[in-house]
Amino acid sequence: MPSISRRSDQLGTENAFVVLAEVAKLQAAGKDIISFCIGQPDFPTPANIQDAAVAAIRGGKHGYTPSAGIAELREAIAKYVSRTRGIAVGADDVVVGAGAKPFIAYAILSVTDHGAGDEVIYPNPGFPIYESQIRAMGAVPVPIYLRESRGFNFDPAELEAKITPRTKLLILNSPQNPTGGIVPAKDMEAIAAILARHPDVWVYADEIYSRLVYDGAFASLASIPGMQERTIISDGASKTWAMTGWRLGYAVNKALAPVFTRWVTNTESCASQISQWAAVEAISGPQDAAEMMRESFRRRRDLIVGLLNRVPGVTCQSPGGAFYAWPNVTEACRIVGAKDSEEFRLRLLHETGVAVLADIHFGPRVPDEGQHIRFSYAASNEAIEKGVARMADFVRRHAK
Numbered sequence: 001m002p003s004i005s006r007r008s009d010q011l012g013t014e015n016a017f018v019v020l021a022e023v024a025k026l027q028a029a030g031k032d033i034i035s036f037c038i039g040q041p042d043f044p045t046p047a048n049i050q051d052a053a054v055a056a057i058r059g060g061k062h063g064y065t066p067s068a069g070i071a072e073l074r075e076a077i078a079k080y081v082s083r084t085r086g087i088a089v090g091a092d093d094v095v096v097g098a099g100a101k102p103f104i105a106y107a108i109l110s111v112t113d114h115g116a117g118d119e120v121i122y123p124n125p126g127f128p129i130y131e132s133q134i135r136a137m138g139a140v141p142v143p144i145y146l147r148e149s150r151g152f153n154f155d156p157a158e159l160e161a162k163i164t165p166r167t168k169l170l171i172l173n174s175p176q177n178p179t180g181g182i183v184p185a186k187d188m189e190a191i192a193a194i195l196a197r198h199p200d201v202w203v204y205a206d207e208i209y210s211r212l213v214y215d216g217a218f219a220s221l222a223s224i225p226g227m228q229e230r231t232i233i234s235d236g237a238s239k240t241w242a243m244t245g246w247r248l249g250y251a252v253n254k255a256l257a258p259v260f261t262r263w264v265t266n267t268e269s270c271a272s273q274i275s276q277w278a279a280v281e282a283i284s285g286p287q288d289a290a291e292m293m294r295e296s297f298r299r300r301r302d303l304i305v306g307l308l309n310r311v312p313g314v315t316c317q318s319p320g321g322a323f324y325a326w327p328n329v330t331e332a333c334r335i336v337g338a339k340d341s342e343e344f345r346l347r348l349l350h351e352t353g354v355a356v357l358a359d360i361h362f363g364p365r366v367p368d369e370g371q372h373i374r375f376s377y378a379a380s381n382e383a384i385e386k387g388v389a390r391m392a393d394f395v396r397r398h399a400k
């Protein structure tokens with residue numbers, strides 16, 4: 001048998017997909033499972049966006065497009081990012097791709113060299129694709145720990161300590177997956193002040209949840225004077241307009257746009273033309289549906305956080321954005337006799353039919369930060385009430 005590369009062996013995965021397969025198997029076997037695993041809106045794509053896609057299909061928009069995207073979409077994104085971040089972005093600075101996710105790889109590929117010892121600092125816990133791609137691209141992963149005491153942000157002083165002459169890239173994610181934390185404006189200022197002392201470090205600002213902020217305003221590092229040039233803004237249609245399966249995202253950076261365009265030519269050729277026309281409508285059309293979804297997520301956040309805090313042995317901060325709750329279950333693990341959050345998750349799934357993810361699905365557990373699990377609350381009120389009630393019963397049963 002021909003061999004498989006070491007790089008492929010090292011490639012990580014998104015454990016949400018692994019757990020989803022586990023859940024699907026249990027459901028197929030007739031088990032009643034309430035799932036809080038998947039990070040996607042549970043709403044259909046708004047009708048005006050669907051109509052724009054149908055019009056594109058009927059209008060013969062079937063071919064390849066320029067790798068960077070159709071001019072109409074790049075123009076619409078440039079205006080949107082300029083307005084929402086308070087900066088001046090031109091259409092030439094924008095590259096469109098099949099989701100925001102591919103730009104994680106393109107960014108690492110574009111600013112690090114394989115095996116050269118180039119370091120990338122990334123949040124832990126964090127979106128698992130960061131570490132997976134850093135390793136697969138032959139760079140050195142340098143995790144920076146998010147602290148519960150800081151609203152699931154890292155201490156800027158820890159960032160300063162982690163930057164070395166080999167640091168090429170810092171990945172920021174706000175609002176954050178998996179904690180729902182948001183980087184407050186004062187921390188952004190502190191991060192910018194540190195970066196000003198290290199002019200050779202690029203920043204990948206993963207802003208895919210930029211429109212799902214519930215407390216205060218969304219803050220982008222790129223809005224701070226001096227930061228735009230070195231910041232790669234990444235955002236997309238998936239979470240804001242319930243378009244995960246349409247595969248439409250983008251990255252914004254003047255110097256790197258031509259480089260990203262070459263990566264797209266070498267990999268995807270271009271994003272789906274139909275999805276691109278749909279995204280023009282998503283960005284430029286009425287925003288009522290996006291607002292309705294955001295408001296609905298905010299209400300569900302308040303519901304789930306309130307319920308989780310009534311479960312014995314559980315404490316849950318109110319996350320400022322995205323659609324994730326990240327309760328601390330250290331004491332609940334002790335009560336039920338689970339050695340850690342992963343055993344707790346497995347027992348919750350098999351004994352009560354509630355599917356969540358554990359902290360270890362988002363990187364190695366942070367020392368001294370306890371045990372956490374992740375709920376995606378992009379689920380109905382009924383599912384949230386029933387699911388958390390089952391978890392409370394599970395813990396209470398063992399407390400007796």
Ligand SMILES: Cc1ncc(COP(=O)(O)O)c(C=O)c1O
Pocket residue numbers: 039098099100101102127173176177206208235236237238244248249
């Ligand atoms: C932090 C983060 N970045 C990027 C993505 C990918 O988004 P897209 O669907 O645009 O590829 C996700 C999706 O879950 C995410 O949570």
